[in-house]
Amino acid sequence: GAGVSQSPRYKVAKRGQDVALRCDPISGHVSLFWYQQALGQGPEFLTYFQNEAQLDKSGLPSDRFFAERPEGSVSTLKIQRTQQEDSAVYLCASSFFLGDDTQYFGPGTRLTVL
């Protein structure tokens, strides 16, 4: 595809609901990253995949957050029992390989938890 796509672009959830956010990386990109961006802040790292392997999930804020990339392409970030502090923009980025390389970002999913 032309770039990284994310869906939905906007999601409103009631507190306690589960949500699933999807990321379609650039075809052929091995590395995929998820970030959380609060209003007025920079992106904060959540987790990283190399192909289907989740190599780093140190940034996930709690065990309510879960990410997967079962076939090494599309990834899903799932948040269970959402809370108000989960409200943020969730950004996905991909790159050809991990290391000295450019990350290409999707437009993000803005999650609002009421």
Added chain:
Amino acid sequence: SQQGEEDPQALSIQEGENATMNCSYKTSINNLQWYRQNSGRGLVHLILIRSNEREKHSGRLRVTLDTSKKSSSLLITASRAADTASYFCATDAAGGSYIPTFGRGTSLIVHP
């Protein structure tokens, strides 16, 4: 936690003027990158400078890196209204995992 910190937090200039943003970081790095984010959009990569480089140019962008001071600057020359955006620096720590750590960003407004 955020390693890089941009300064100033906000910058307002007239079209045609130059804009300078600074980034300071705490630990040794492999490289430093600058990104731009337009309102409601994802980040766009602007330029990457490696720890053994001191200056890089790309069009109207000039980036410098001073590893002794652990700081970098981004200069946008002859600014345009379309340059209005937030600008972030991202560093990846030497000996680390190559996962970039972003600062809080500088919000730039260029008035036409």
